[in-house]
Amino acid sequence: MVYMSQAYLYNFEGRNSFIAEEAMEKLYENLNLQIDEGEIVGIKVHMGEYGNRTFLRPQNVKPIVDIVKNRGGTPVVFDTTTLYNKRRNNALDYHDVALEHGYTHEALGAHVLIADGIRGYDGACVKIDGGILKEVEVASAVFDMDSLIVLSHFKGHNLTGFGGAIKNLGMGCVTKQGKAAQHKVLSPEVMEEKCVGCGTCVDICAYGASHIEEEVARIDKERCVGCLDCLSCPEGAIRFPLDKRDEFQERMADAACAVKSLFDDDRICFFNFLTDVTAYCDCLGVYMQPLIPDVGILASHDPVTIDKASLDIVCKKGGKDIFYAHHKMYGEVQLEAAESLGMGSVGYELVEI
Numbered sequence: 001m002v003y004m005s006q007a008y009l010y011n012f013e014g015r016n017s018f019i020a021e022e023a024m025e026k027l028y029e030n031l032n033l034q035i036d037e038g039e040i041v042g043i044k045v046h047m048g049e050y051g052n053r054t055f056l057r058p059q060n061v062k063p064i065v066d067i068v069k070n071r072g073g074t075p076v077v078f079d080t081t082t083l084y085n086k087r088r089n090n091a092l093d094y095h096d097v098a099l100e101h102g103y104t105h106e107a108l109g110a111h112v113l114i115a116d117g118i119r120g121y122d123g124a125c126v127k128i129d130g131g132i133l134k135e136v137e138v139a140s141a142v143f144d145m146d147s148l149i150v151l152s153h154f155k156g157h158n159l160t161g162f163g164g165a166i167k168n169l170g171m172g173c174v175t176k177q178g179k180a181a182q183h184k185v186l187s188p189e190v191m192e193e194k195c196v197g198c199g200t201c202v203d204i205c206a207y208g209a210s211h212i213e214e215e216v217a218r219i220d221k222e223r224c225v226g227c228l229d230c231l232s233c234p235e236g237a238i239r240f241p242l243d244k245r246d247e248f249q250e251r252m253a254d255a256a257c258a259v260k261s262l263f264d265d266d267r268i269c270f271f272n273f274l275t276d277v278t279a280y281c282d283c284l285g286v287y288m289q290p291l292i293p294d295v296g297i298l299a300s301h302d303p304v305t306i307d308k309a310s311l312d313i314v315c316k317k318g319g320k321d322i323f324y325a326h327h328k329m330y331g332e333v334q335l336e337a338a339e340s341l342g343m344g345s346v347g348y349e350l351v352e353i
């Protein structure tokens with residue numbers, strides 16, 4: 001028998017208005033997440049890079065906060081620091097971005113936490129029998145959460161084809177070291193014939209992995225974490241190995257599996273927002289035009305199911321190459337890898353509510 005999970009869809013089509021509270025309550029009713037009185041419930045979000053305008057709005061997070069509170073739980077809205085060196089690279093700067101994006105206690109009715117410490121190195125290792133990774137450093141605060149609700153803005157991604165629940169777990173809930181263990185495989189190379197030895201990449205690199213030698217940039221592979229900040233080389237002399245993106249997805253699935261293993265099946269659930277579906281991730285601090293009209297919100301206990309269902313729906317609306325046209329990849333490797341790790345099922349039943 002083929003195992004199938006349910007994905008519940010609150011479809012915007014045919015509805016005159018969208019009431020976030022009603023939508024989230026209807027979806028949540030089908031999930032029946034276990035929350036006991038006084039327990040801490042993590043609500044994982046991505047609060048958007050500074051300048052991004054399509055990140056998940058706090059107005060869509062607040063109804064989940066209320067649901068948790070109404071069931072006696074203590075919600076905490078959280079994310080982790082980034083590997084790349086922009087405004088969310090440390091917890092203090094990230095809190096400033098969160099404020100600017102409306103993620104305040106006043107607006108949410110819950111605390112906002114950067115879960116991997118001030119600099120992003122606060123975590124502990126979880127052992128896994130992953131396809132590649134055998135241990136993953138998960139953000140310390142995640143260990144203190146009794147249940148986890150993962151809210152993801154579903155969109156395209158230049159390294160993984162698309163980003164949804166699996167990415168939000170695997171990349172979004174781990175420390176810098178946990179992120180580096182995945183990103184390292186993307187460590188870039190310098191095209192010497194293009195390099196003019198200007199040193200910009202040396203100044204950019206926050207990990208001391210780049211230096212100039214005989215007027216050409218060199219990257220120390222031991223130090224490089226694959227953050228890809230140096231791709232901004234003004235001469236276009238740095239490129240990352242495109243053919244390593246499949247392995248990157250496998251590593252990400254391993255990391256997602258490690259995070260998920262901390263929660264029993266009735267202690268974790270996922271919501272994917274198929275709204276403002278852009279070609280690129282919310283880590284880009286720019287305005288991006290959505291590729292399709294807003295579709296709705298999906299919910300599931302299964303991260304593989306919810307991502308596969310999200311991808312299918314978006315491809316149905318925008319064409320199967322909607323993300324491929326931008327990234328020359330479909331992102332199916334992360335689904336296959338996560339399914340092979342027992343995280344869930346690509347076979348699913350879509351239930352409209």
Ligand code: SF4
Pocket residue numbers: 190194195196197198199200201202216217233234235236237238
């Ligand atoms: S920024 Fe580009 S051109 Fe300048 S040293 Fe680095 S690789 Fe060379």
Ligand code: SF4
Pocket residue numbers: 187188204205206207208209210219223224225226227228229230231
């Ligand atoms: S060399 Fe480039 S990719 Fe590697 S850590 Fe430095 S900036 Fe990041």
